[in-house]
Amino acid sequence: MQRVQVFLHEDQYAALKKIAHFSGIAQSDLIRQGVDLIIKNRASHQQSWKQAAYQIAGIWRDHDELETSQQLLRHQLRQRLGIKDE
16 A cells, blocks of 8 residues: 545545544545545546447448538538538
8 A cells, every 4th residue: 555645625624534433434445435436437437438439430331422421511511601612
């Protein structure tokens, strides 16, 4: 285990002290639990991004009309912006 010095705002310290008192859990254990929650939350968030990326990978591979759709979108955008087609 590594020793770390942490500075807390007064309200954070008061809440931590109160929770430790009523739960019977040491302040240091509560802080470690909080750090574990943050680590777990970030890992879960990163994993969900990876899953989403894998799910959408290749989603357009079977669409042959992409070139036509792209040309149509460009034409519509040019019209909105008042630019003449090439």
